[in-house]
Amino acid sequence: MARFVKVAAAQMGPVQRSEDRASVVKRLVRMMQEAHGWGCDIVVFPELALTTFFPRWLIEDEDELDSYYETAMPNTDVQPLFDEAKKLGIGFCLGYCEIVHENGRKRRFNTSITVDKSGEIIGKYRKIHMPGNSEVWDKPAQHLEKRYFEIGDLGFPVFEGFGGKLGMAICNDRRWPETYRCMGLQGVEMVMIGYNTPVGIDYNFDHDVLASFHNHLVLQAGAHQNSTWVVAVAKCGIEESSKMIGQSCIIAPSGEIVAMSSTLGDEVIVHKCDLDAGLSYKEDLFNLGLHRRPEHYGLIVETAGPVTPQK
Ligand code: ING
Numbered sequence: 001m002a003r004f005v006k007v008a009a010a011q012m013g014p015v016q017r018s019e020d021r022a023s024v025v026k027r028l029v030r031m032m033q034e035a036h037g038w039g040c041d042i043v044v045f046p047e048l049a050l051t052t053f054f055p056r057w058l059i060e061d062e063d064e065l066d067s068y069y070e071t072a073m074p075n076t077d078v079q080p081l082f083d084e085a086k087k088l089g090i091g092f093c094l095g096y097c098e099i100v101h102e103n104g105r106k107r108r109f110n111t112s113i114t115v116d117k118s119g120e121i122i123g124k125y126r127k128i129h130m131p132g133n134s135e136v137w138d139k140p141a142q143h144l145e146k147r148y149f150e151i152g153d154l155g156f157p158v159f160e161g162f163g164g165k166l167g168m169a170i171c172n173d174r175r176w177p178e179t180y181r182c183m184g185l186q187g188v189e190m191v192m193i194g195y196n197t198p199v200g201i202d203y204n205f206d207h208d209v210l211a212s213f214h215n216h217l218v219l220q221a222g223a224h225q226n227s228t229w230v231v232a233v234a235k236c237g238i239e240e241s242s243k244m245i246g247q248s249c250i251i252a253p254s255g256e257i258v259a260m261s262s263t264l265g266d267e268v269i270v271h272k273c274d275l276d277a278g279l280s281y282k283e284d285l286f287n288l289g290l291h292r293r294p295e296h297y298g299l300i301v302e303t304a305g306p307v308t309p310q311k
Contacts, residue, residue, distance in 0.1 A: 002274050002275075002276055003163045003164060003274070003275040003276055004272050004273065004274055004275070005041050005042065005162045005163060005164060005190065005272075005273050005275060006038070006039055006040045006041050006042075006270065006271070006272045006273070007040060007041070007042055007043075007044065007190070007229075007231055007250060007270065007271055007272075007273050008031075008034075008035030008038060008040040008042070008043040008044065008268050008269070008270050009043075009044050009231050009232070009233045009248045009249070009250055009259070009261070009268070009269050009270075010028070010031040010032070010035060010043050010044060010045050010046075010233060010266070010267075010268050011046070011233055011234050011235075011236065011246060011248040011261045011263075011265075011266065011267045011268075011269070012027065012028075012045065012046050012049060012233075012234070012235040012236070012266055013235075013236065013237045013263075013264060013265035013266050014052075014235070014236070014237040014238055014239035014240075014244070015049075015050075015051060015052045015053075015235065015239060016052060016239065016240060017052045017054075017240055019052070021050050021051070021077040021078070022077065024049070024050055024051070025050070025077060025078055025080050025081050026080075027266055028045060028049065028081050028094075029080055029081055029084045030266075031043065031045075031266060031268050032081065032084055032085060032088065032090060032092065033084070033088070034268045035090060035268055035270065036088040036089075036090050038268070038270045040090060040270060041090065041091060041117070041162050042090065042091040042092060042093065042114075042162055043090060043091075043092045043093075043268075044092070044093040044192045044194070044231045044233050045092065045093060045094045045095060045194060045233060046095055046194035046195060046196065046233045046234055046235040047095035047110065047112070047127075047170050047171045047194035047195050047196050047235065048095055048096065048097060048110070048194075048196055048235065049094055049095050049096060049194065049235065050070070050077070050078070050096050050097075051068045051097070052068075052239055052240055053196040053198070053235070053239060053240075053242065053244070054068045054148070055132065055142070055143060055144045055145045055147070055148050056141060056142055056143065056144075056198065056240065056242050057142060057144075058136050058142060058144060059148075065148065066099065068097050069096075069097040069098060069099040069108060070096050070097065070098055070099070071099045071100075073096065073098070073111075073113060073121070078094075078096075081094070082115065082119055085115060085117075085119060086117075086118070086119040089117045090117060091114065091115055091116045091117050091161070091162060092114075092115050093112060093113070093114045093115075093168065093192045093194075093231075094112065094113055094115070095110075095111070095112045095170060095194035096111055096112075096113075097109070097110060097111065097148075097149075098110075098111035098126070107150055108148060108149055108150060109126040109127065109149055109150055109152060109153075110126065110127035110130075110145065110149045110152075110170055110171075111124065111125065111126050111127070111152075111170075112124070112125045112127075112168045112169075112170055112192070112194060113125075114159070114161060114166060114168060114192065116161055116162070122159055122160075122161045123157060123159040123161065123166060123167075123168060124154060124157070125152065125154055125156070125157060125167075125168040125169065125170065126150075126152030126153060126154050127145075127149060127151075127152050127169075127170035127171065127172070127173060128151055128152040128156075128173060128179075129172040129173045129175070129176050129179070130145040130146045130149060130151065130172065131143060131145060131171075131172040132144060132145050132146060132201070133146055133147070134146035134147040135147070139201075139203055141198065141200065141201050141242065143198070143201045145172075155182070156169065156179060156182040156183050156186075158183050158186035158187065158188045163275060164189040164190060164275040165186070165187050165188050165189045165190075166188070166189070166190050166191075166192065167183040167186070167188040167190070167191045167192070167228075168191065168192050168193070169183075169191055169192075169193045170193065170194060170195070171193070171194065171195040171196060171197065173193070174193050174195065174215075174218050174219055174222065174232065175214075175218045177221070177222065177225070179222065180222035180223070180225065180226040180228070180230075181225075181226060183226065183228070184225070184226030184227070184228065184286075184288065185288060187282075188226065188228050189228055189229060189275045189278055190228060190229040190230075190231065190273065190275065191222070191223075191226075191228055191229070191230050191231070192231045192233075193219070193230065193231065193232045193233070194232075194233050194234075194235070195215075195232065195233070195234055195235075196234070196235045196236075196239075196244055197211065197215065197234065197236075197244055197245045198242045198243060198244050199211045199243045199244070199245060200243065211245050212245050212247050215232075215245060215247060216247065216249065216257065219232050219249065219251055220251055220255040220256075220257065221255070223251040223252070223253060223255055224253065224254060224255030224281070224286075225286060226286065227253045227278035227279075227281035227282040227286045228253055228278055229250070229251065229252060229253060229273050229275070229277070229278070230250075230251040231250050231251075232248060232249050232250075232251070233248045234246045234247065234248045234261070236248075236264045237264035237265060238264075246261055246263065246264045246267075247260055247261060248260065248261040248267070248269060249261070249269075250269065250271040250273070252273075252277055253277050253278035253281055254277070254281075258271050259271045
């Protein structure tokens with residue numbers, strides 16, 4: 001019997017610095033209600049869905065920095081989202097910034113959770129690939145995720161939910177093949193990815209004009225090469241004068257884009273995903289056990305690190 005999951009990708013328009021969480025959560029609830037109206041089982045929200053993308057600035061005041069993080073999940077601000085989900089009987093995936101206190105240390109992560117229809121958190125992921133820098137560079141736009149987040153310490157978990165095997169990744173993770181393969185080796189059937197992708201941060205015009213192409217290229221490759229669905233959801237538009245790409249999409253294990261947003265605002269796109277759609281690839285073309293030969297790939301000296309291009 002086919003296993004269908006009706007998925008909503010709830011793309012967000014900009015969240016300006018002045019917008020408080022109550023206002024943002026109202027936007028999320030409205031899109032959750034729309035997704036429910038379409039008969040969806042789960043709604044996927046972007047990375048850093050609750051605040052503006054603050055790593056674009058150098059923030060030296062710790063209290064101000066802490067104001068962008070959640071110290072508990074759920075908490076008072078997001079409880080209306082959890083309550084609405086439970087009332088409607090719909091699950092969701094949410095990206096947010098997490099502060100945890102462990103062994104007397106304050107730790108900061110760029111985090112994503114998956115919540116099932118009963119309101120239970122069934123999956124958690126902490127972003128591993130941090131783009132940008134930890135120190136300010138001599139350009140007008142900063143990208144200081146390495147300064148504000150530790151590297152995720154949960155690996156790439158694949159967990160049962162909504163009748164299938166689910167996984168999560170966050171933004172820059174989607175550009176690295178290891179992200180999908182680590183989950184592909186666990187038999188993942190749907191990867192949910194939120195992103196906030198500014199154009200022009202590395203001041204390479206050649207890259208900027210291809211930003212949307214590169215976005216879909218890595219998502220479609222990751223989906224097809226690992227025979228999995230990919231749901232990729234943007235926070236986009238002009239946020240604090242930073243231009244961020246949209247084109248949120250739902251991608252089948254074939255690599256085909258089956259749904260895509262067409263605005264740079266709050267927009268819900270939907271697709272009825274057959275979780276068995278990846279089987280024909282997993283059993284043949286991308287049968288990892290039958291065809292993949294890691295023992296013959298030669299010694300990958302990971303500790304040596306990448307070869308730095310000579311400028
Ligand atoms: N954002 C961007 C991303 O990987 C980036 C960073 C922007 C990298 C532009 C390269 C070019 O989509 C996050 N938050 O990772």
